[in-house]
Amino acid sequence: MSILVVGSVAFDTVETPHGKVENVVAGAATYFALAASYFTDVRVVGVVGEDFGPEQEALFTGRGIDIRGIEHAPGKSFHWTGSYTGSMNEAKTLDTQLNVFAEFEPKIPKEYADSDYLFLANIDPKLQVKVRKQLPNVKMVCGDTMNYWIADHREALLEVLKELDVLLINDGEARMLSGVHNIVHAAEAIIAMGPKSLVIKHGEHGATAFFGENSFAGSHGLSRPFRAPTLPLSELVDPTGAGDSFAGGFYGYIASQPELTPAVFRRALFYGGVMGSFACEKFGTDRTAKLTREEIEERFRVFKEISHLEHDAA
Amino acid sequence: MSILVVGSVAFDTVETPHGKVENVVAGAATYFALAASYFTDVRVVGVVGEDFGPEQEALFTGRGIDIRGIEHAPGKSFHWTGSYTGSMNEAKTLDTQLNVFAEFEPKIPKEYADSDYLFLANIDPKLQVKVRKQLPNVKMVCGDTMNYWIADHREALLEVLKELDVLLINDGEARMLSGVHNIVHAAEAIIAMGPKSLVIKHGEHGATAFFGENSFAGSHGLSRPFRAPTLPLSELVDPTGAGDSFAGGFYGYIASQPELTPAVFRRALFYGGVMGSFACEKFGTDRTAKLTREEIEERFRVFKEISHLEHDAA
Numbered sequence: 001m002s003i004l005v006v007g008s009v010a011f012d013t014v015e016t017p018h019g020k021v022e023n024v025v026a027g028a029a030t031y032f033a034l035a036a037s038y039f040t041d042v043r044v045v046g047v048v049g050e051d052f053g054p055e056q057e058a059l060f061t062g063r064g065i066d067i068r069g070i071e072h073a074p075g076k077s078f079h080w081t082g083s084y085t086g087s088m089n090e091a092k093t094l095d096t097q098l099n100v101f102a103e104f105e106p107k108i109p110k111e112y113a114d115s116d117y118l119f120l121a122n123i124d125p126k127l128q129v130k131v132r133k134q135l136p137n138v139k140m141v142c143g144d145t146m147n148y149w150i151a152d153h154r155e156a157l158l159e160v161l162k163e164l165d166v167l168l169i170n171d172g173e174a175r176m177l178s179g180v181h182n183i184v185h186a187a188e189a190i191i192a193m194g195p196k197s198l199v200i201k202h203g204e205h206g207a208t209a210f211f212g213e214n215s216f217a218g219s220h221g222l223s224r225p226f227r228a229p230t231l232p233l234s235e236l237v238d239p240t241g242a243g244d245s246f247a248g249g250f251y252g253y254i255a256s257q258p259e260l261t262p263a264v265f266r267r268a269l270f271y272g273g274v275m276g277s278f279a280c281e282k283f284g285t286d287r288t289a290k291l292t293r294e295e296i297e298e299r300f301r302v303f304k305e306i307s308h309l310e311h312d313a314a
Numbered sequence: 315m316s317i318l319v320v321g322s323v324a325f326d327t328v329e330t331p332h333g334k335v336e337n338v339v340a341g342a343a344t345y346f347a348l349a350a351s352y353f354t355d356v357r358v359v360g361v362v363g364e365d366f367g368p369e370q371e372a373l374f375t376g377r378g379i380d381i382r383g384i385e386h387a388p389g390k391s392f393h394w395t396g397s398y399t400g401s402m403n404e405a406k407t408l409d410t411q412l413n414v415f416a417e418f419e420p421k422i423p424k425e426y427a428d429s430d431y432l433f434l435a436n437i438d439p440k441l442q443v444k445v446r447k448q449l450p451n452v453k454m455v456c457g458d459t460m461n462y463w464i465a466d467h468r469e470a471l472l473e474v475l476k477e478l479d480v481l482l483i484n485d486g487e488a489r490m491l492s493g494v495h496n497i498v499h500a501a502e503a504i505i506a507m508g509p510k511s512l513v514i515k516h517g518e519h520g521a522t523a524f525f526g527e528n529s530f531a532g533s534h535g536l537s538r539p540f541r542a543p544t545l546p547l548s549e550l551v552d553p554t555g556a557g558d559s560f561a562g563g564f565y566g567y568i569a570s571q572p573e574l575t576p577a578v579f580r581r582a583l584f585y586g587g588v589m590g591s592f593a594c595e596k597f598g599t600d601r602t603a604k605l606t607r608e609e610i611e612e613r614f615r616v617f618k619e620i621s622h623l624e625h626d627a628a
Contacts, residue, residue, distance in 0.1 A: 224616065227543040266623050270623065
């Protein structure tokens with residue numbers, strides 16, 4: 001089944017204690033699409049400038065990603081410059097050049113109208129709502145957001161939340177959105193805003209899923225949260241895109257399965273962690289773009305081994 | 315098999331957003347002993363003052379804990395006053411009255427000489443070394459420490475580390491002890507100091523175990539870390555003693571098993587999390603002292619359910 005993702009396609013300049021890269025293809029939709037492409041068909045809606053040519057397109061088409069929905073506009077592509085130091089849990093933004101992204105008005109190509117799964121990556125919630133309205137018949141809608149929209153565009157964001165089957169955010173964003181510190185109560189408050197399920201990402205500590213009464217899980221009698229691990233990484237080269245890659249692995253796996261069951265959701269969280277862990281191992285999309293499904297399955301087995309009481313290694 | 319724990323037996327005055335308790339029996343050895351008592355025989359070595367009478371003793375003897383090693387000294391017992399606010403991840407110490415604990419010289423009663431498992435709770439590493447030397451024939455030695463000893467008593471602490479089968483510390487302590495931020499490299503550096511295995515506790519995010527080549531796990535061909543979850547708690551009333559209760563559940567379960575295998579170690583980490591989660595649900599030892607083994611087994615099942623891909627709830 002096909003996923004349509006709408007979000008940023010950008011160039012990044014990133015510095016970490018492991019080095020620096022300049023003008024590498026990045027953006028939330030890029031990381032998401034690459035990660036999801038190992039599981040299912042992916043279509044991208046975004047906007048790029050004149051600096052985005054055949055070389056950049058090949059990153060997507062090489063993974064079989066449909067980029068007919070990436071609009072080419074006059075001017076330059078979105079460019080983000082950031083650096084990581086210390087714990088590397090959060091980037092310091094040094095410069096943001098929105099460029100063609102400032103006037104982005106997502107248009108859904110008619111070839112994308114039959115998309116089954118919609119992912120609203122981290123963009124202006126007003127645009128997320130518009131995209132959602134253009135695709136009223138999708139089977140499932142997942143979304144992401146960030147502190148900026150939570151703080152200053154709350155009303156539009158609340159509109160988006162009502163439409164979501166799953167919201168994926170991190171601890172800090174969950175606390176900011178709910179105004180509650182305790183993560184269980186924060187999750188309850190957010191689910192009351194609309195998302196049927198909630199995935200809270202804890203960075204190096206994995207993720208926790210919470211299920212609302214109206215979620216698919218409710219009909220399976222499932223109400224407890226679920227905890228997914230991450231792999232302790234000895235080489236955290238560049239965490240940029242880890243959250244988007246997590247979302248791509250998570251949602252890509254769900255879209256590849258015939259039915260959303262609690263077991264599928266749990267495995268999807270593991271695949272999310274797997275893809276997030278790969279993303280951190282090299283700069284930019286270098287690792288995520290060049291994986292094999294075998295490498296992904298092997299790491300999935302490692303995730304299981306490091307978190308399950310019983311396994312083959314006894 | 316019996317565990318001997320040496321550490322503080324104290325009175326605490328604690329304030330959290332959920333209320334305040336004054337002069338409740340606490341201390342690392344107390345929390346550890348109560349948690350471990352559900353799994354195996356426990357013996358305590360510590361010191362108390364004249365304020366510690368039959369009522370306080372009953373907390374231990376009611377759980378079948380052997381307190382012949384608790385020395386009664388003239389004066390008052392150790393008294394700690396602390397408060398928790400905000401994230402409740404760390405206590406703010408408002409007052410520390412060492413009292414009889416300032417002159418504590420652990421003496422091992424001869425009835426304790428046949429103890430199989432030794433737990434060196436968080437006390438002056440000089441005393442930890444002395445206790446270890448009095449019990450040269452134990453099967454296994456585990457220990458805990460804290461930032462104070464890491465910062466200002468490093469030499470004595472390094473002596474202790476050489477003796478340990480397992481060291482249990484938290485993220486911040488691991489980074490401080492190793493001088494390394496990346497948790498995998500921090501673990502490697504600490505294991506190089508002596509502990510055969512290392513359990514790093516992540517508070518609300520569970521714990522990760524790392525195994526050295528010389529650990530029991532090495533001989534089982536196990537080298538990967540293991541991640542244990544915690545239960546997301548909606549009522550975090552008082553986190554005091556959660557780490558010591560974790561250690562008690564972890565080590566108590568190991569001591570109850572005929573042999574230390576990777577599977578036993580993994581289950582022990584889950585029991586650690588289980589006992590740590592109970593400790594936070596009420597003030598002081600109120601929850602930990604009044605559990606049943608059935609409640610513990612039920613929560614163990616919940617830990618498995620929230621972390622395992624396949625289980626009965628499908």
